[in-house]
Amino acid sequence: MQASFNYVRLSHVLTIVPQNLINIDDELDTRYKGDIKKLSQIKKNVGLQYRYEADQETTASDLGEYGAKILFNEFSIDKNSLDAIIVCTQTPDFFMPPTACYLHGKLGLSEKTLAFDINQSCSGYVYGLYTAYSMIENGSCKRILFICGDTWSKFHNPLNTPNLGGDGISITLIEHSQKEHKSYFDLGSDGKGLKYLFMPFGAFRDTNLKTMKEPEILNKNIKEKQVYMNGLEIFNFATRKEPLVFSQLLQYANYDQDKLDFVFFHQANKGILEIITNRLKINCDKVPLSIDKYANLGAASIPATLCDSVNSYEFPLQKNLKIVLGAFGAGLSWANALMTLDTDFICKKVQIYQKEKK
Structure with missing residues (x-):
């Protein structure tokens, strides 16, 4: 949608x-x-x-x-x-x-x-x-x-x-x-791909793995609260779907890709992001990575990358920035957004939690 x-x-x-x-x-x-x-x-x-x-x-x-x-x-x-x-x-x-x-x-x-x-x-x-x-x-x-x-x-x-x-x-x-303050979103889902990335055990369904029609999972000794991922299927999904919906978003917004200041992708895997970036012909300088510093932070990987890359708290923005946020993962699901960070926008470099002493 x-x-x-x-x-x-x-x-x-x-x-x-x-x-x-x-x-x-x-x-x-x-x-x-x-x-x-x-x-x-x-x-x-x-x-x-x-x-x-x-x-x-x-x-x-x-x-x-x-x-x-x-x-x-x-x-x-x-x-x-x-x-x-x-x-x-x-x-x-x-x-x-x-x-x-x-x-x-x-x-x-x-x-x-x-x-x-x-x-x-x-x-x-x-x-x-x-x-x-x-x-x-x-x-x-x-x-x-x-x-x-x-x-x-x-x-x-x-x-x-x-x-x-x-x-x-x-x-x-x-x-x-x-x-x-114009912004555009493009989101979608494909529930048929659930079996490629999910947690079979730990909730309220008594999961029978043989009914999932996913042969790879039968070779794994999946425990409670353990995520199963078919790496090849997820790799193919991400590298195929994200370039498509990214372009679809910009077409919907009638916006020129070359005018983007940054693209913040979900930090799933360096190899995946390099393929997506190359297929879209985006200047790699506009696509920051943070997976080396924090690994895959799931849904928080986009804001973490944004915080470290922009850090407008220390370096206030001198002009508005046009950015795209690109996410994809379990569900299967995907979501992209084109938006503007204005000169009043504030983000800080990623902070480390300080636990209160009891």
Whole structure:
């Protein structure tokens, strides 16, 4: 589906990662079983080097709360002015109630502030923005806090396989704009591809893997809270679909690709992003990478890359920037957005969570 908005702007973006920094070189004798060739291939082809992991006590909501308080305190955002708080995460604190309701209470938000979750994976950041933009454009809201991301380290990850994911949460403030602020979205889904990237066990379906019509999964000893991915199918999906819908978005917006300042893709895999960039003939200088610093942050990978690349808190924007956000992943789902970052837009370099001492 496609949609455009006229009076909504991206105001502030922050990204928070937990304290524990892991260098995959230190995992040579554990996760990689001394196979230096395999480790080198992962670094070269996937782009992994560092990732951040939360400890057992720290959850996605803790990182979100920490970032929201930075937003309120450092940028003088009145929390009572929020019309809604939306959370998109695959690692909630509870099955019930929504993490947004939990954070609503932790942050002391007004009873008039709506709170709900979105269950979406790697495309979640752009899906969440679309939801917030829709609510503001229709006049029901003026200011929405959107918290997005996961603590992937909580999932089961066998020690003998590369850990592609890192932990991180983004905090985004979306606001009504008095002046025209045109933005365009293009989103889609293909539920038939669910079987190529999903978590079979851990919820309420008693999954029979033999009925999934996915032969590869039968060769895996999948545990509870372990993600299954058919790497080849996902690679083909991403490199085929993203160039198509990216071009479709620009055609819908009637916008010249060469005029873009930045393109922020979901940081799935360095090789995937290089193929997409080459197929679209985008100048690679306009396509920042962050997978080497944080691994795959899932839905938070786009805002993390934006924060480190733009960092307008330290380097205020001298002109408006035209950007595209491009996401793709489990579902299967995809979502792209063309928008403007104006000279008042604020984002900070990715911040490291500082745990309160009890």
